[in-house]
Amino acid sequence: MNMKTTMMRMMNTMSMVNDKMIMTIDKTKCERCGERVGFIGIGTNLVMVIIKLVVGVTSGSHACIADGLHSGSNIITAFAILISQKLTKKSSNDKFPFGYGKVEFVAAGFTSLFIITAAISLITMSIDQLLRAPQHSPHISALFVAIVSIITNEMLFRYMRCAGTRLKSQTMLANAWANRADCFSSMAVVVGVIGSKMGLHNLDPICAIVVVGVIIKVSADIMIHSVKALMDSSVNDIYGDEITAVVSKIENVKGISQLKTRHIGQKIWAELNILVDPDSTIVQGETIASRVKKALTEQIRDIERVVVHFEPARK
Numbered sequence: 001m002n003m004k005t006t007m008m009r010m011m012n013t014m015s016m017v018n019d020k021m022i023m024t025i026d027k028t029k030c031e032r033c034g035e036r037v038g039f040i041g042i043g044t045n046l047v048m049v050i051i052k053l054v055v056g057v058t059s060g061s062h063a064c065i066a067d068g069l070h071s072g073s074n075i076i077t078a079f080a081i082l083i084s085q086k087l088t089k090k091s092s093n094d095k096f097p098f099g100y101g102k103v104e105f106v107a108a109g110f111t112s113l114f115i116i117t118a119a120i121s122l123i124t125m126s127i128d129q130l131l132r133a134p135q136h137s138p139h140i141s142a143l144f145v146a147i148v149s150i151i152t153n154e155m156l157f158r159y160m161r162c163a164g165t166r167l168k169s170q171t172m173l174a175n176a177w178a179n180r181a182d183c184f185s186s187m188a189v190v191v192g193v194i195g196s197k198m199g200l201h202n203l204d205p206i207c208a209i210v211v212v213g214v215i216i217k218v219s220a221d222i223m224i225h226s227v228k229a230l231m232d233s234s235v236n237d238i239y240g241d242e243i244t245a246v247v248s249k250i251e252n253v254k255g256i257s258q259l260k261t262r263h264i265g266q267k268i269w270a271e272l273n274i275l276v277d278p279d280s281t282i283v284q285g286e287t288i289a290s291r292v293k294k295a296l297t298e299q300i301r302d303i304e305r306v307v308v309h310f311e312p313a314r315k
Contacts, residue, residue: 037163037172041078041179044156045071048149055145061138062129063192063205064145066122067185070215071149073118074178083107101264105226108174112223115178119215122185126205126212137196146189153179153186174222181215232262239268239300246299252276252288254313267304270296278312285310 052068055061083103092099157180164172188207195203239261247253254275261270274292276285289308296306 037160037175038078038082041156041160041175042075042082044152045074045078045179048152049075051145052149055141059139059142061142061189061193062125063185063189064138064142066125067146067149067182067189070118070122070182070185073115074175074182078175099264101267102230105229105263109223109226109230111174111178112219112226115174115181115219116216116223119181119212119219122215123209123212126209130202130205130209138193140193140197143190143193146186146193149186150183150190153182157183174219174226177218177222181218184214185212229263235261235263235268239270239302242300243270243272243296243303246295247272247274247292250288250291250295252280252284253292257311264304268300268302269305270303271307271309273309273311275313276310278314280312 048071049068052064052071056064056066056068090100157176160172160176160179164176188210191207192203192205195207236259240259243259243261244256247256254277256272257275258273259270260272261268272292274289276288280288289310292308293306296303
């Protein structure tokens, strides 16, 4: 072995170690963010609810009051995060041998249902305001509160979406989109107040109705995804290519005949049948299967548990 080859191997080894260290630091940072998401969501939205309701009543802006009620729904979703985080940390037992991971999807489903209910209430209030045809525009203070709300909720959305995406938490993602929906509600307040000042008194409730349609669509998508996860729908479309790429690099593996994947909370469970040389012994097959299992759990961070079966490839 020459010096050049030795140096290249040392550099590759150092690069792999460095990548693993970065991934570990990244994961730790994300987990710390995830632990704070619920508390930050509750505190921020509680302040916004109080401000919006007070300003909505004093300024005469029905849209601002409705926006405050919508922010109240975000407090419920933040509580759902705290509950799901506490339960998913519990270890599996005889009663729940597969753990408590699916509570994520239960919480996300109920959260989405609550948001849809709040959105329907917002539609009712907007239609009622539209039929009354108000002749007085709300005070300009409602506009300033709406702008503060947009900035605050957009920051919360980006923070929660980052943590939810990295940690594969459907509850966090549901809460993130709830805050993004609150941005749209506040935009309706902005448009409504400005429109009222220009004499278009019905513009505010009309914008609110359009925005609520977007809120319902986003919430319905989250609910459908949660139901699919509870029914153990496959996530091969997300992880299939990555799993195949890892397995194909393992020596003596001829291919994959079957792959099953499903979500268990923030993690993925996989079961696959690999093809080995038909002349391989059972011991050799088990050794290859062990290498496949080790490679998948080490190289794909989201995979928590892998079951590997082996069968002879056709000659």
